[in-house]
Amino acid sequence: MATPIKVPEILENTYLRIAGVVQESIVDGPGVRYTIFTQGCPFRCEGCQNPQAQSLNGGMEVKLSVLYKEIKQNPLITGVTYSGGEPFIHTRPLIVLSKVLKEEGYNLWSYSGYTFDKLDGDFMRHELLEYLDVVVDGPYVQKLHTLDIDFRGSSNQRIINVQETLKAGKVILMEGFK
Secondary structure (H helix, E strand, O other): OOOOOOOOHHHHOOEEEEEEEEEEEOOOOOOOEEEEEEOOOOOOOOOOOOHHHOOOOOOEEEEHHHHHHHHHHOOOOOEEEEEOOOHHHOHHHHHHHHHHHHHOOOEEEEEOOOOHHHHHOOHHHHHHHOOOOEEEEOOOOHHHEOOOOOOOOEOOOEEEEHHHHHHHOOOOEOOOOO
């Protein structure tokens, strides 16, 4: 019989509006990842890969404890990725989840249509950055779409090493990605 997963109480009392999840993704960052697609996006990028996630009123509210249990039940999961919609319009619940996951050693990535300077310049968004390993920043630009780059949809987007960037005070890209 499997050992029950102990869930931090704060995850039982915090909700996130999501469009859905992918329980085992290999396209949203390195390794096997659990990807959470948040609901709602202000950007409305032409050619958006997830147009169903744009409406702020769509999707469903889910307890963070539900997502946490799914992550913990799969021993293959080494990282969690926030995608969207736009994750950075859900900073409070994602800060709560990220704090717990980071304490447990998960690698955390987030996509954002905002550029890093816009994220870092906002108090709440900066707080979420403090828990993330990587941000893929910038809006999807259909005319810059290419399949020749890693983990991005268009060539204007950057794979940013968040912790090194916060230390240096300037954008530091992750090494090893094309």
